[in-house]
Amino acid sequence: MTSRNRILVIITGVLVVAGGILSVSTFSMAAPRQKNAKSADSVIIQDPRFNFPVAPTTMTTEAHSRMALGFAGYTVEPAMVEPGKARSVAEQQDLEKVAEILTRLAPVPTQRLAYFDWLNRPDSAVRFKSWGCLLQEAKPINGGWEVRLTAMARGTDAQGQHIDIFNRFLEEYTLNDAGELHFVRCSAHPDDNAKPRFGRTGL
């Protein structure tokens, strides 16, 4: 091999190595973007505590997770006794016990998220703050309770002041003695016309 050929071989080798390094580095730079893009597309909040599918909704990832996951202030309280009805001591104790468990479990089915999705619209006058649920019934069944819940949202205005949200979402679960919660069904409150209803009660 002449010295000229030797130089050509060396230059070719250098170009091959440089090209390889360039392509690898480009690939590795692109990889995280690809990963992020994939995770942004799959907006799935999968919670192993529930046995129902959690599907993507129209909400953004940020809004979805803010409403769905461990947002501070989730409460479940026994509903007041309706006029003309009575509640035994045992029933009241059951309600308080189940309310405490549900507050800890803080269930948020995706249907509820979709129902209150309007709170996440950029032009919404009220912002989501936390969930406030009323426990209507905890009916003892074999190995646990059948639970009826009215889920409501608390809101704030742009200044952070409290706003009441009057829309209601009805949910039913079974809760077994092991503390496992199973979703049964849900629906909008029959009095709701699905339009956003919010304001200040004056209290």
Place this chain on the structure above:
Amino acid sequence: MIWIYKISRYDTYTVLFVLLLISLNLSAFAAVLGITSTPVELLLGNSIYCIPNLTGNTSPISSTIWSQRKIFSNGSATPWQVLGNEGQVVVYGEVPVTYELKLVTIYSSIPGMPTPPSPTTHIRAWSVMEANGVRDESGFNQEIPIGNSLELVYWVQRGNQDCGPYISGMAQERLTNRFLTGYGQLPSTSWIPQYPSPTFRLGGGRIWDEHSADTTYWNIVPTPGIISSAIQELRIAWDDPWSNHYYQNLGSKQIVHRKVSSTNWQVTH
């Protein structure tokens, strides 16, 4: 012998006179005894007026330096903060902590004495107890036209005794058992407001709580009848300099918005 006796008696008088002068001089070096406050105790929201505790023959004072610090329930304390160097100072019991007041007194030289007396330091402490209740001041049972708001005013109290006007912190409420006629039950609120609000505030030792009646279901509320009701829990939230949060729980009251006529409403318990 008689002469000697006279001399001796003269000496005795001289010695006594000198001793008297010395004792007078010594008494002229008497230091400040402590801090005197009026009133004696410091109650939440009140102030006390403090002066050095002087005797009639206290040495001339060159200056007094007053400093204050707060000691919190967790044991932490603020640095000493100089309040002034006047002959008196006012301490304000803004929050329920232990207030310590330090008085450093510097004395003037006395003619005939080579050096002035050494400065003295006195410290006095007052533990300010938390507020634990409120009493109605105004706003309840007033009939006003629908559409108008009214302001409920509560005096903050400690053991049925009114606290003073200098309480510091942010008033907060939590509404539970909320019921709106025509709608039903609403979930309890969290502690609100979370930021200072003109419609619910602490000022002058009182909580100012603005109310307005919900008119959504006005026409279906019987006359007289209940528009809405709730249990109102009250507290004062305040922070120490390290952003630790403290709360003074003021108890709870039933609040009812009542329709009293076709045009008027009121707030009752």
